[in-house]
Amino acid sequence: MTRKKLNLPLISLMALFSLSVSLSSQTLPETVLHCANLWDGHSNAIQSDVTIIIAGERIKAVQSGKPAPDMPSVLNVNGTCMPGLIDVHTHVFLQQDAISPDYDGQLLKQSVAFRTIRAVRSAALALEHGFTTVRDLETEGAGYADVDLKNAINLGIVPGPTMQVAGRALDVTGAYPLEGYAPELEPVLPHGVEVVDGAQDSRKAVREQISYGVDWIKMYADRGVWMEGDTLHGIPTFTVEEASAIVDEAHRERHRVACHARSVEGVQSALLAGVDTIEHGVYMTDEQLTQIQQRGIYYVPTLWDVEYSAERRHSPDLSKQFQIGRQTLIRAMRAGVKIAFGTDIGGFDWQITPAKQMATFVAAGMTPQQAIETSTRTGAELMGISADTGLLQPGQFADIIAVSGDPLKDVTAVERVTLTIRHGAVYKHAND
Numbered sequence: 001m002t003r004k005k006l007n008l009p010l011i012s013l014m015a016l017f018s019l020s021v022s023l024s025s026q027t028l029p030e031t032v033l034h035c036a037n038l039w040d041g042h043s044n045a046i047q048s049d050v051t052i053i054i055a056g057e058r059i060k061a062v063q064s065g066k067p068a069p070d071m072p073s074v075l076n077v078n079g080t081c082m083p084g085l086i087d088v089h090t091h092v093f094l095q096q097d098a099i100s101p102d103y104d105g106q107l108l109k110q111s112v113a114f115r116t117i118r119a120v121r122s123a124a125l126a127l128e129h130g131f132t133t134v135r136d137l138e139t140e141g142a143g144y145a146d147v148d149l150k151n152a153i154n155l156g157i158v159p160g161p162t163m164q165v166a167g168r169a170l171d172v173t174g175a176y177p178l179e180g181y182a183p184e185l186e187p188v189l190p191h192g193v194e195v196v197d198g199a200q201d202s203r204k205a206v207r208e209q210i211s212y213g214v215d216w217i218k219m220y221a222d223r224g225v226w227m228e229g230d231t232l233h234g235i236p237t238f239t240v241e242e243a244s245a246i247v248d249e250a251h252r253e254r255h256r257v258a259c260h261a262r263s264v265e266g267v268q269s270a271l272l273a274g275v276d277t278i279e280h281g282v283y284m285t286d287e288q289l290t291q292i293q294q295r296g297i298y299y300v301p302t303l304w305d306v307e308y309s310a311e312r313r314h315s316p317d318l319s320k321q322f323q324i325g326r327q328t329l330i331r332a333m334r335a336g337v338k339i340a341f342g343t344d345i346g347g348f349d350w351q352i353t354p355a356k357q358m359a360t361f362v363a364a365g366m367t368p369q370q371a372i373e374t375s376t377r378t379g380a381e382l383m384g385i386s387a388d389t390g391l392l393q394p395g396q397f398a399d400i401i402a403v404s405g406d407p408l409k410d411v412t413a414v415e416r417v418t419l420t421i422r423h424g425a426v427y428k429h430a431n432d
Contacts, residue, residue: 035081041391054398057423084132084399086379089342092122093139123160129353130401130417138169147213164215168194171220199245206249222266232283234263243273282325289335300342304357341375355414368411398424
């Protein structure tokens with residue numbers, strides 16, 4: 001079989017469909033990459049002149065030197081080969097930007113079918129940006145369409161990253177859009193979440209979501225945040241009893257819980273409930289960070305989105321929140337908290353690469369390697385798939401990207417992806 005190479009901006013969506021079906025309908029042959037440079041995901045230095053042999057979906061061998069003359073399907077890569085990137089906080093069904101927030105319009109005026117079509121495009125763009133794996137944390141009113149998209153990608157019907165999904169997030173009455181409409185319309189308006197009240201209904205909702213195929217349960221722990229000095233406060237959503245019921249039910253059924261918590265009060269609710277990941281975590285006390293570190297909870301700061309929104313909206317409040325979040329990240333690094341790479345993309349345009357957040361992490365004190373590892377090794381660990389992806393080594397899926405330049409010296413190199421391979425299939429290959 002001849003590999004089809006893909007430059008996403010230059011082809012139609014139907015071409016993407018054609019490519020994906022072609023790849024899924026045949027067994028992938030052995031393919032050989034010859035990388036001018038390679039970073040394997042854990043070494044402290046770039047290796048030169050490395051050959052990767054791919055058998056089917058997985059890496060068969062990584063060896064120094066050029067490939068043997070008789071090896072078939074050699075793909076020469078002039079840049080730096082490295083593990084595919086992982087974004088653990090995405091929204092493929094959300095299409096917003098800082099200066100055009102049209103959330104209500106999406107839920108009120110666009111069908112789920114149309115939003116799914118746009119989500120397919122978002123998934124393809126994720127591959128374009130070098131993200132071979134994502135954890136998508138709710139469909140914002142599109143029900144369980146993310147489960148269908150994940151399955152379609154796995155079946156090779158459409159191209160996209162490996163996905164873990166959360167379906168419908170959980171929140172309480174009066175805490176999540178759509179809000180602010182006439183009271184008589186409330187019973188018929190869609191919501192971006194599944195609204196639940198009380199411990200019993202919370203358990204029922206968890207069971208329902210798991211029955212429809214979600215990988216994660218997502219809950220909202222706070223709303224209506226405000227600042228007092230360098231502290232971010234918020235109104236707790238669920239009671240401790242309700243939040244604990246959600247986490248207990250999810251854990252009982254061997255699922256984990258991602259918790260949106262921006263404020264000191266939201267984080268405290270999350271800790272009392274026993275969640276597995278803290279999403280956003282704009283402000284956390286030193287005591288809370290100590291608890292997070294001791295319990296092995298993952299922290300997913302989505303700082304670049306806040307910074308970008310502050311600049312585009314000319315918002316002093318968001319600028320202040322970014323500074324608070326940056327200091328929280330610095331304190332979390334010092335406390336030894338496990339930090340995973342998530343960006344909240346969907347809240348900003350999918351045509352922008354989420355890899356821009358790497359530079360934000362470096363500016364906060366990480367080395368380029370540490371910043372990238374939040375996306376590769378730590379991202380894989382958070383998702384429970386570190387045996388399959390996150391490194392370039394034999395036995396792992398061939399989730400490989402190439403970038404222009406040396407990413408361990410200049411982290412912005414990850415914004416310049418020239419090659420994307422997911423599970424052995426070449427989705428993008430451009431000359432350096």
